Amino acid sequence: MTPAPRGASGGREFFATRTLAEALAGFRPQRRTPAETIPITSALHRVPAAPVTAAHALPGFARSTVDGYAVRAADTYGVSEGLPGYLDVAGAVRMGAAPDVAVGPGTAVAMPTGGMLPPGADAVVMIEYTAEAASGTIEVVRPVAPGDGVVRADEDAAAGAGLVPAGRPLRAQDLGMLAAAGVTSVSVHACPRVTIFSTGDEVVPPGTQALLPGQVRDATAVALAALVTEAGGEPAEGGIVADDPGLLETALRAAIGGSDLIVISAGSSVGARDETAAAVGRLGEPGIWCHGLAIHPGKPTLLADCAGVPVIGLPGNPRSALVIFRLVGMPLVRLTGGCTSPPPEPAVRARLDRDVASAAGRLDVVQVRVAGGCATPLFGMSALLSVLTAADGYVIIPEEATGLDAGTEVEVTLYG
Amino acid sequence: MTPAPRGASGGREFFATRTLAEALAGFRPQRRTPAETIPITSALHRVPAAPVTAAHALPGFARSTVDGYAVRAADTYGVSEGLPGYLDVAGAVRMGAAPDVAVGPGTAVAMPTGGMLPPGADAVVMIEYTAEAASGTIEVVRPVAPGDGVVRADEDAAAGAGLVPAGRPLRAQDLGMLAAAGVTSVSVHACPRVTIFSTGDEVVPPGTQALLPGQVRDATAVALAALVTEAGGEPAEGGIVADDPGLLETALRAAIGGSDLIVISAGSSVGARDETAAAVGRLGEPGIWCHGLAIHPGKPTLLADCAGVPVIGLPGNPRSALVIFRLVGMPLVRLTGGCTSPPPEPAVRARLDRDVASAAGRLDVVQVRVAGGCATPLFGMSALLSVLTAADGYVIIPEEATGLDAGTEVEVTLYG
Numbered sequence: 001m002t003p004a005p006r007g008a009s010g011g012r013e014f015f016a017t018r019t020l021a022e023a024l025a026g027f028r029p030q031r032r033t034p035a036e037t038i039p040i041t042s043a044l045h046r047v048p049a050a051p052v053t054a055a056h057a058l059p060g061f062a063r064s065t066v067d068g069y070a071v072r073a074a075d076t077y078g079v080s081e082g083l084p085g086y087l088d089v090a091g092a093v094r095m096g097a098a099p100d101v102a103v104g105p106g107t108a109v110a111m112p113t114g115g116m117l118p119p120g121a122d123a124v125v126m127i128e129y130t131a132e133a134a135s136g137t138i139e140v141v142r143p144v145a146p147g148d149g150v151v152r153a154d155e156d157a158a159a160g161a162g163l164v165p166a167g168r169p170l171r172a173q174d175l176g177m178l179a180a181a182g183v184t185s186v187s188v189h190a191c192p193r194v195t196i197f198s199t200g201d202e203v204v205p206p207g208t209q210a211l212l213p214g215q216v217r218d219a220t221a222v223a224l225a226a227l228v229t230e231a232g233g234e235p236a237e238g239g240i241v242a243d244d245p246g247l248l249e250t251a252l253r254a255a256i257g258g259s260d261l262i263v264i265s266a267g268s269s270v271g272a273r274d275e276t277a278a279a280v281g282r283l284g285e286p287g288i289w290c291h292g293l294a295i296h297p298g299k300p301t302l303l304a305d306c307a308g309v310p311v312i313g314l315p316g317n318p319r320s321a322l323v324i325f326r327l328v329g330m331p332l333v334r335l336t337g338g339c340t341s342p343p344p345e346p347a348v349r350a351r352l353d354r355d356v357a358s359a360a361g362r363l364d365v366v367q368v369r370v371a372g373g374c375a376t377p378l379f380g381m382s383a384l385l386s387v388l389t390a391a392d393g394y395v396i397i398p399e400e401a402t403g404l405d406a407g408t409e410v411e412v413t414l415y416g
Numbered sequence: 417m418t419p420a421p422r423g424a425s426g427g428r429e430f431f432a433t434r435t436l437a438e439a440l441a442g443f444r445p446q447r448r449t450p451a452e453t454i455p456i457t458s459a460l461h462r463v464p465a466a467p468v469t470a471a472h473a474l475p476g477f478a479r480s481t482v483d484g485y486a487v488r489a490a491d492t493y494g495v496s497e498g499l500p501g502y503l504d505v506a507g508a509v510r511m512g513a514a515p516d517v518a519v520g521p522g523t524a525v526a527m528p529t530g531g532m533l534p535p536g537a538d539a540v541v542m543i544e545y546t547a548e549a550a551s552g553t554i555e556v557v558r559p560v561a562p563g564d565g566v567v568r569a570d571e572d573a574a575a576g577a578g579l580v581p582a583g584r585p586l587r588a589q590d591l592g593m594l595a596a597a598g599v600t601s602v603s604v605h606a607c608p609r610v611t612i613f614s615t616g617d618e619v620v621p622p623g624t625q626a627l628l629p630g631q632v633r634d635a636t637a638v639a640l641a642a643l644v645t646e647a648g649g650e651p652a653e654g655g656i657v658a659d660d661p662g663l664l665e666t667a668l669r670a671a672i673g674g675s676d677l678i679v680i681s682a683g684s685s686v687g688a689r690d691e692t693a694a695a696v697g698r699l700g701e702p703g704i705w706c707h708g709l710a711i712h713p714g715k716p717t718l719l720a721d722c723a724g725v726p727v728i729g730l731p732g733n734p735r736s737a738l739v740i741f742r743l744v745g746m747p748l749v750r751l752t753g754g755c756t757s758p759p760p761e762p763a764v765r766a767r768l769d770r771d772v773a774s775a776a777g778r779l780d781v782v783q784v785r786v787a788g789g790c791a792t793p794l795f796g797m798s799a800l801l802s803v804l805t806a807a808d809g810y811v812i813i814p815e816e817a818t819g820l821d822a823g824t825e826v827e828v829t830l831y832g
Binding site: 040041044058059060061063065067093094095096097098099112113114115116127151155156157163164171172173174175176177178179180181182183184200201202203204206207208209211212213214215216217218219220221222223224225226227229230243267268269270271272316317318319322343344345346347348349380381382383384385386388389391392393414415416 | 456474483511515531594598619622632635637638659685688733762799802
């Protein structure tokens with residue numbers, strides 16, 4: 001008696017529902033952004049397009065790591081507090097200058113931390129283990145071995161050594177290393193340009209102060225733009241398109257040439273979603289890769305490869321759209337931008353403080369608050385954005401599980 | 417016989433060494449950046465200066481969460497597949513428009529997901545549980561309760577409800593919530609302006625291609641600028657100042673009026689550090705708070721409060737400077753920028769694959785590589801930046817520990 005569940009499959013039976021793992025592994029359009037050269041002062045989190053190597057050794061000269069005296073280590077062998085050794089002070093090294101004096105047998109040269117080791121010296125005695133014995137003479141009360149108190153000329157990097165790898169976003173210390181090596185600009189992938197469309201006759205711009213009955217403001221576009229930015233992309237506003245397949249197709253065609261990736265928060269009704277799929281399907285080959293992910297919330301997700309450009313059709317409600325874009329869209333933005341080693345996400349382990357149900361065969365994304373080692377699941381319909389704003393992070397319940405019991409230790413991915 | 421360890425205390429015996437916890441809890445200069453109003457499209461990670469509340473309820477009208485038929489729930493009580501109920505279809509709701517038809521007893525109105533519930537209806541039956549019986553009539557095979565398939569008018573936010581709190585950096589979903597509520601600009605703390613000085617006669621700009629003997633390029637400033645950015649600050653280049661207390665004092669005095677925070681990577685020698693302390697000490701009251709942290713690497717750290725502006729004197733070598741700035745400087749940048757709920761840091765639990773020694777009484781920051789659940793400590797002198805670029809993150813060994821055994825499970829804070 002029950003009719004076929006049109007809402008769940010409709011005209012899309014043709015496209016199998018995929019799992020998250022299948023989508024991440026299998027949906028990989030070819031598009032990659034080209035390389036551009038930028039100054040290191042603007043390169044935080046940018047993705048090197050090629051490894052960078054050291055043109056010369058670093059620090060480039062043997063340096064003292066302590067304040068003290070440059071010596072020949074052999075001159076200190078056997079000394080002790082009871083039987084100090086005595087060395088003549090032949091001079092002092094100044095910071096940032098070549099030593100104008102060498103260390104010969106029985107002599108020492110005063111060294112600041114970071115100073116260049118003078119010729120003849122092979123170690124530096126810390127000042128704490130010396131004392132002035134007479135004018136021009138020090139006593140040394142602890143022996144040093146060759147290399148003590150010294151950084152070798154190539155100890156931070158040998159000539160030709162890798163400074164930063166390709167594909168991993170640059171971190172603060174990576175920029176420091178490039179600066180140390182005299183590399184002041186770096187070839188990085190251009191930020192993927194991600195055009196974001198919102199569709200739906202009910203959707204109006206956020207600046208609309210007086211809503212007419214049935215209208216809602218576009219909450220998704222600004223939030224998606226923020227996630228694009230977090231993933232290293234450059235969001236571009238596609239605007240709001242009415243539920244009209246012709247209009248949508250025209251808008252998509254106009255955008256695709258200037259986009260590295262396209263995101264559509266699709267209309268929320270079945271009809272609107274089907275129209276989105278039809279418009280995307282005509283945009284380029286090979287076209288739609290899947291229409292439906294075994295994820296809750298977020299099932300009505302469309303992934304398409306339009307001549308190498310990834311196109312993501314997100315569910316119509318903002319919460320589902322943001323959940324899916326974090327799981328599927330941000331990795332695609334990173335991939336398109338040449339990132340092969342995504343940065344780690346904040347996460348914490350916590351114990352669920354109540355049972356969570358989950359249907360087998362779909363991955364559930366459960367929003368949680370976290371406090372004192374406890375994760376409290378937040379329930380509420382997937383249409384509610386407030387569940388996301390109340391959450392500190394989310395827990396993933398895998399496809400094979402039918403729920404998690406209170407007390408289970410879970411990994412919470414935190415919103416940063 | 418051993419002379420007093422000048423390198424460890426010198427002229428600074430007066431200032432007790434502090435622990436990290438003491439510094440974080442006790443060193444809290446008053447400076448906070450003022451509020452400024454910016455569009456939500458630029459507000460990712462910015463810190464609201466005041467809570468934002470909803471001017472009206474959200475979504476503002478009762479909405480369907482499914483495709484189906486708006487009904488009076490009572491009309492469906494008792495129906496089943498064997499004994500369907502029959503309802504007359506009085507019309508259809510269009511997206512984004514007020515319904516032009518009401519639901520009376522024995523009638524239903526076709527609803528798209530997200531459509532406005534018509535007058536008289538109190539629930540929506542999913543289309544899956546209906547079928548067209550005759551023209552203008554449907555059969556319903558499952559009962560619904562009042563509220564089923566509906567989001568209430570104030571279910572996402574009641575009028576006056578908090579949308580985002582003050583002091584917590586805005587996340588993507590927070591921006592979406594503001595947009596949904598028609599809030600297109602937000603009052604946030606200005607980004608703290610952090611002026612970064614490098615000192616040392618040996619330090620030359622990163623762009624210096626041919627180094628003279630004893631010179632090193634300034635690796636610290638660009639890396640510190642990146643960490644300032646990550647903490648929500650706006651870095652300003654103070655430049656490189658020679659080891660001359662008069663020059664440094666002049667440079668600091670010129671900068672402090674336009675800075676919310678000042679960072680100095682001090683000269684690496686004891687003398688240069690003492691000169692930095694002297695210059696900072698004359699900059700404003702109450703002045704130096706501590707000169708020495710019980711942290712390795714990074715002991716020679718200076719913290720000062722100059723008329724409410726935090727001044728941080730970092731160790732001279734880049735690696736120690738970056739370690740300390742992460743632990744102490746980034747929290748100060750956030751505090752100055754009004755952030756009371758810092759974002760979570762990426763972290764992972766892993767097992768040490770070898771022993772790590774640590775001196776009791778100081779906190780040790782051990783750089784590690786992480787792979788397959790194992791954390792491999794990276795050793796090397798604190799002067800080496802390459803230890804930081806090779807690391808995936810770091811492990812903190814607390815003051816009371818004297819080391820950690822191989823196999824110990826540790827928390828690794830990951831570089832993002």
